[in-house]
Amino acid sequence: MSYAHLFLFLLCWTCRTELIAQKSIDQHPKIYSAYQDILKLKLNSGRSKLKSIIPSHEELGHYHYTQSLADVLEILVSEDARLFKKYEDSEEDHLDGIDELEGDDPYKRFYSAEIKIQWAIVKTMFQDDIRAGWALKSAYSDIEDNLERYPDFSPNYKSLGTLHVLFSVVPESYHWILKFFGLKSSTIQGWNELSKIEENSPYWLEANLTKSLIALNIINQEEVTMEILDDLLRKNKDNLIVNYFYNIALIKYAKSEQALASLTRLNYVGSSYYSIPNIYYKLGEIYIQKQQYAMARLNYSKFLNRQKGSNFVKDTWFKIFLTYWLEGQDKIAEVHWQKAKKTGSTIVAADKNAADLLANDHYPNKNLIKARLATDGGYFALAHRTLKNIQQESIKNERDEAEYFYRYGRLYDKEGKEEDALFNYLNTIKKSGKENWYFAPSACLQTGYIYQARQDTEKAEYYFRKVFTYNKYKYKEDIDYKAKAALALL
Known part of the structure; x- marks a missing residue:
């Protein structure tokens, strides 16, 4: 290489470095x-x-x-x-x-x-x-x-x-x-x-x-x-997005009581921040989990007054129905049941779930709904009391029976009682058969997580792959994504 070529090479390299160093x-x-x-x-x-x-x-x-x-x-x-x-x-x-x-x-x-x-x-x-x-x-x-x-x-x-x-x-x-x-x-x-x-x-x-x-x-x-x-x-x-995500995670992981005070404070951060309407929706979720229905309605209503889009609207009207119905106010509950049927979209998972329940010609099982909500929020004692109140004669169909085992499975799982959780998840899978309810594929996913944590790769993989054998049920895309991600981590 001539000195001229070397000079040009170094010059070009220097220019390239300077450009990258913008x-x-x-x-x-x-x-x-x-x-x-x-x-x-x-x-x-x-x-x-x-x-x-x-x-x-x-x-x-x-x-x-x-x-x-x-x-x-x-x-x-x-x-x-x-x-x-x-x-x-x-x-x-x-x-x-x-x-x-x-x-x-x-x-x-x-x-x-x-x-x-x-x-x-x-x-x-x-x-x-x-x-x-x-x-x-x-x-x-x-x-x-x-x-x-x-x-x-x-x-x-x-x-x-x-x-x-x-x-x-x-x-x-x-x-x-x-x-x-x-x-x-x-x-x-x-x-x-x-x-x-x-x-x-x-x-x-x-x-x-x-x-x-x-x-x-x-x-x-x-x-x-x-x-x-x-x-x-x-x-x-001082970052509102970070604080919001943090509290959403607490709710997701059944720590709603821990999130309640800090999430409430986010509504009072001042006008310098752009407000997040979904904060009221999440507060409504916490209060309905706690069975404090008047406070749940208050926050759900504030969400509806501020929300400009259609996501979570159907679920919010359905939850307002629940607050009245679970209080025994059947007439006003029916008004909100009909409102929920006609309002909102079915893009996000919460709205899809609400639409699925609203498509039935009968209301859901009261105690199963209460148990689900209490478990989701981490109010485990309340969930146990609710499930114990379920009488055999109130389980009127196979779907409710499958959900009964699933609710116990989720409750024990969140409490860290793995063997009890596995027993109920496996019963959920058995009772569901080939029905297109989400309980069985979700039970497979959660069972896979338990075996993954135990480093039992063979059983974890079996249950993660079993998720894909279920078709045409709500949450399928969401549950499939999680199973795929879990398999990639094995």
Whole structure:
């Protein structure tokens, strides 16, 4: 190699290094301050700071990404279709802004992918699934290209990890799209990629919020979930999203009483934060679990008055029906039963469950409902008393009989009484037969978790795989995702 060639090689390498070393968002203090506010749900403050900035060419990517994030978070939290309409040009405007970056700037494709991911999630919320799918495919192409060009640019793994997780939860009816585009899905791969975002990265909080949702909703391991959220809360005490996720996890893991006070306080954080209507829904859930029905109705009503979208609306009206019916107020309960039938959507699991119960020509078993709610909240003594009150003659059909064993299984499982839980889960599976109730596949999943914790891989795998033998029942997609993730961890 001549000295001239060597000089040109070194010059090109130096230029390449400088391009990769573009300043990260935290090296632009004004934009980073706005970004931090927006992640706390201090949307007005964050937007006000952005308005005061005339971004330089170097700041364009960070500026447009942060603006887009504010719009997306507002839509996702409010679920307001009018906001979706209001901001419908936002994605294109911000992508146009990103497009002004130099072609060899690694932030160009990274932020392009991130903005497409953000808006794909919004489109999915409003059932614009086809456009969401195309956006995710385009984002995947952007980030693959960026990885090939800049393999040491660590923010790539935030986008890539998020995409792999999103692909893994695509409904079964859309799996053909993944195959058509040759897209790979893997929750565990996505988790590992997100874990490459180190704590000194400005995107660490976003990456770990995503990981907490994966742990909570797919991997479903309390210790893993709470370890992430404990760390996030310790370092972000003034972040409303972190506090909300933390309390959602407490409720999920049957610690509703622990969540009650702190979740209530989140409604009084002040006007500097964008309010989360779902906080009232979750408070309603806690009070109905405690059998404090008037307080449950109060919070459910506050949720309905604030909720702009259709998710959780059917379930909320159904729960209001329950509060009256469980109090013995049958006439007003019937009014709300009919209201629940006619209102809301069936996109999220809670609404699907409500719709399933409302489709019956009779009300559910009172004590089984009470036991379920008390167990879910961690009010175990109340759940035991309720189940003991169930008389054999009140079990009027095979479905109720299967649910009776399932409720005992869940109760003992949450109490850590594994043998009692296994006995009841196996009875649930036996009593369910080939019916399309969710009790049996869920019992298989929970049985698999118990054997997984015991490191009995053979039995764990057997029950996780048995989940897939059940078809056409509510929660199938959710339970299947969890079984697949559990198998990947074995």
